[in-house]
Amino acid sequence: MTTSTTKTTAPAAEQRGIVPLPAPFARLLVAVGAVATIASTFLAWTWDSEFPGDLTVTGYPAGLQTLALVAGALTLLYALAGYGIRGLGWLNPGGGNNPVLLAAVSAFAVVWYTAIAISYDLGGLANLEPGAVVAAVASLLPVVGALALPRPGRSLRDHIAKPDGIPAAAPLPSWAQRLIISLATALGLVVFTYGIGVNDDESETFIGLLLLVLFGSMALFAAGLFERFTELNARHKGFATTAVFLAAVIFPFTQSEDHNANLGANILIFGTVALGLNIVVGLTGLLDLGYVAFLGVGAYAAALVSGSEFSRFSGVQVPFWAAALIGMGASLVFGVIIGAPTLRLRGDYLAIVTLGFGEIFRITVNNLDGASGPNLTNGPNGISQIPDLEIFGFNLGAAHDIAGRTIGRFGNYLFLMLLITALIVLVFNRAANSRIGRSWIAIREDETAATAMGINGFRVKLIAFALGASLAGLAGTVFAHVNYSVVPSPFQFAGAAPPNSAFLLAAVVLGGMGTVSGPLLGASLLYLIPEKLSFLKEYELFGFGVALILLMRFRPEGIVANRRSQLEFHETGQLDVPEQGLPDTTVGVTKAEA
Template sequence: MNKHLTAAGAALALISPFLAWTWTPLYPGDLTLYGYPGGSQLVTLVCALTATALLAAPRLAPAGAVRALRAASLAALTTTWVTVVAIAVDLGGVVNLEPGAWLAAGSTALLAVGAHRLPDDTLDPPRPVPRLPRWAEVLVITAVFVLAMYVLTYGITTGSPEEFLAFLPAALFLGRALTVSGLGAALGALTARNRTATAVAALAAALVFPFTQSDGQYTAIADNILIFAAVALGLNIVVGLVGLLDLGYVAFLGTGAYTAALVSGSSFSTLDIGPLPFWATALLGMAVSLVAGIVIGAPTLRLHGDYLAIVTLGFGEIFRITVNNLDGSSGPSLTNGPNGINSVPDINVLGFDFGAEHHILGVEFGRFANYYLLLLAVIALVVFLYSRVGDSRIGRAWIALREDEKAATAMGIEGFRFKLLAFAMGASLAGLAGTVMAHLQTNAVPDNYKFADTAPPNSAFLLAAVVLGGMGTVSGPLVGAALLYLIPAKFEFFSKYQMMLFGLALVVMMIYRPEGLIPDRKRQLEFHEEAVTT
C-alpha cells in the first residue's frame, strides 16, 4: 500500500512541472507555460525523477534505496512548497496559483508521506559495486563532474532569491540522498582509483563555465568563490590537518593583496617600485605572507586551544589597525591609511591583458572570464600542493599532532617546528590568493580584512567555510566557500543577520553532521563510531 502511495505521488510529481503554476510571468522563471518546465519547475522535475528512479530500481543504491528515496522526496517537497508559497506571497494570495501548482504541492506531499512510511532497508552490508573497465570509469567520472558543474552553474546563475531559495534545499537533500544510498562512497572509491582522470575531469568541467556565460555578472560571483575557496584551502592546512584554531587568517590574504598593490604600478602606491611582472608579484606576495606567518606563528604556536585562538584573533586585528594607520600622519606613509591603494592595474602576462576582451574558440571573454581562468590555475596549484603535502611525511606528522600532540611528540615529532611550517605554508597560499584579489578588485583597503563583517572575505567566513565544508579534505572547503558566498550574494536580508545565521548553521552542523558536508573518512568514523561498531 505504501509503495503504491509513493508511486502515485512520484507519477503526479513528474506530471506537475509540465503544467502552469501561475498565470502571470511576473514571478521569476516564467511558470505560465504548459508542456515546457521552467525556473523552479525544473528542480522539482529533477527531484521527482530521482525519487522515481530509486523507487523503480532500488538496486541503484548499494546501501539501500529507502533512505535515499526519503531524502529525494524531501528535496521535491521543499523545493515545490517554497516555490508555491513564494508565488502566493509575491503575487498577493493563493488565487495566483494555477492547477499545476496545486498538483505539485499535493503530489510531493504524497510522495514524502509514502516514502517515510516504507519499511527501512535491511541491506547489511551494502552491495558491492562492480568494477568497470578503465575507460568506463573515466567516462563516469567525467559525467559526474560535468553534472556537478551544471548544478553549481544553475545555483550561481539563478536570477532571483526565490529561485535560489527553491534550489538550495533541493541540492542539499539530493546530496543527502547520494550519501545514504552508498553511491557517494562508490564514487569516492572510483575517484581514488583514477586520481589523474579525476583531476583532469574536474578541471575540464570547471573550464566549461565561462563558455556558458554571455556577460560578466555571474562570472564575477564565480571569481570571488574561487578566491575564497583558495584561501579556505590554505586555512584548511592549519585548521583541518594540524588542528590549530586560527581566527586571524584573513590578515595573510591582506598581506598578499597589499604587497601586490604596492608593486603593481598603481598611481596610489607609495613605493617607487614596479610595475613588476605578475609572476614576480605573486612570488613576492607569497614570500611576504610566509614571513608574516613565521613572525606571527613563532611566538604564538607554543600556546594551545583557546589561548592560541585569542592571540591569532588579536594579530588579525593588529594587521587591520596597522595598515589603517600607515597613512603618513599617525605612522609611516605606506598604505594610505583608510583610503587604501586604489587603481591597481589589471594583470598582463606575456602580452595577455586580463582587463581586455579576448575571443577564445569563438567566445568573447571579458575581464571576469579572464580572471576566472587565472583563478582556476591558482586553485589547481593550491589543490596540488595541498594533496601532495597532505600525503607526505609532513602531512602525516600534522595529522598525528592534530590527533594527539603529546603522543606525537613522544614519537619524535617536533611539534613546534611542524606547526610553524603549517602556519607558514597556509599563510603563503593566502598571500597568493591575495595578489590576484588585489588586481581583480583593483584595490586593497583595510575594511576588507576584518574578523567579521557583513560581506566576505573575513576570518569568520573562512573558518565557517572550512568547518561546514569538511575539515581535512580538498573538496570540503571548496563546497563550503561556494555555499557561504552564494547565500549572502543571493539574499539581501542575509547580510543583516550573517553572523547569527552562520552561528546557527554551525550549531546545527555540530549536532547532525559534525564532520562537515564532505567529511574526511577518519573524522567521519570518529564522530560516528557507533555506526561502525553496530
C-alpha cells in the same frame, strides 16, 4: 595458538513505517504521486507573470517548475527501483527505503515552497492556479507513501542514514568507470552553472535549487551512491582531478555575463585561501581566528609594487611573477614573526592571540596614512587603481575571443586562478602526504604523544603556519588586481561580506577539515549563497551559526570527509580491542598471551 574471532553487530530489525499502510500500496502511492508531480509541472501555477520564472504558461515547465520536475523524476526512479525493475538496482545499492523518502521530500519541499512563495510575493492564495494545487497534493502523496515503508528505526537520523554493509559494486571496465566520473563531473558543472546563472532578483529560484540539491544529495548519500563514487575517485584520482579541472575551464565558456565569471574568480580566490587555512586548522589542529590578515598582507604587498599611482612606490611596477613572490614572501615573514612567539600556546589561548593579530593588522594598515603613522597604505582609502596584469603579453584586463566565445576581464582572471588553485592543491597534497604532513596530523591528534615520539612540535607547527600564510599571500596578489583596489575594511574577523576570518573558518569546517575538495566546496557555498540571497547579508553570521549547529549534529566531519574523520565521529560497529588476542608475528605469541 589461539584463534581470533571478530564480533559483528547484527543489523537492527526493520520496523513498520510511521503511516500504517501495506508496503505494496505505499510504493504504488509513491510512484503515482511522483508521476502526478511531473505532470503538474506542465500546468500553469500562477496567473501573474511577475513571479520569477514565469509560471503562467501551460505546456512546458519553467523556473521552479523545472526543479520540481527533476525532483519528481528522482522520486519516480527510486520508487521503480524498489520494485526490482532490471537496470535500476544501481540507484539504490544499499537497498533501504530512506532514499525514497528523501527524494519525495525534495519534490515536496520545492513544490510547497513555490506555492508559499507565490502566495507571499503576490499577496494571497488567490494567485495560485489549479496547477499549483494539483502539484501540492501530488507531491504530498509520495511523502505519505515513503513514510509507510519499513525502516530500521523511527529517529530522524534513522530516516537519513545509509544502511551498513553496502555490497561491493559489480566490476566494471576501466573505461566505464571513467565515464561515470565524467558524467558526474558534467552534472556538477550543470548544477553550478544553473545556480550561478540565477539572477539576483530571482532569489526564490535559487532557494528552490538549494532545497533540491540538499534533499537530492541526501537521497543519493542514503542510497550509498556517494560511497561508491568516492571509491571510483580514489581508484582514478588523477583522472577525476583532471575532469574537475576541465569542467572549471569549460565554465567561462558557458556564461554570457562576465559578472558570473567574476563570482567564479572570487570563489577560487577564497577557496585557495581556505585551503591554506586548512593546513593550519585541518591538518595541524591550530585554531587561527586571524588568518585573513595573511591575505591582506599579500594583497597590500602586491599593490605597492604593481604600478598604482596611489601606491607609496608609484614608480615601481614589477611583473606578476615578482609581485606574487613578494606577496608570498611578505606573508611568509609575517607568519613566522607572528607564529614564533605564539605557537607555544595551545587551544583557546592561541585562538585569542591570532584573533588579536588579525585586528592589529587591520588597525595598523588603517592608520598608515601619513597622519596617524607613516604614509604607506593610504589609510582607510587604501590603494586603488591597481592596473590589470599582463602575462607574456596577454592583457588580463582586455576581452579576448577564444574558441568563438568572448572571454572578458573576469574570465581571464578565472583562468589565472585555476592555474594557481592547481598549484596550491598540488602543494597541499604533497605536503599532507609527506613526512611533515604526518607530523602535522600527529600534532593534531595528540601533541603530547607526538612530542614524546620525537616530533619537534614547535618547529612543525611553525612550518604549517608559515606555509599556510604564504599560500594566502599568493591568493592575495590576485585578489588585489581582480578588485582594482585594496582597503582595510574586509580584513577583519567578521564582516558584512567576505573575505573575513569567520567566512574562511566556516568554509573549512563546513566543507571538511583535512580534505582538498571540502574547503573549495565550502567557499563556493558560503560565497554564492549570500550573493544570490541578498536579503541574508545582514544575517550572515546567524546563517553561519545555524549551518554549523546542523552540521555538527548530523555530519560533524563536514560535507566532504576523509576516512579518518568518519571513523572518529561515527560508530563503526568494530571493537577497539578484540575479544581474543591477535597473533603477533614479531614474537610468535598472541597479544593476549603476552
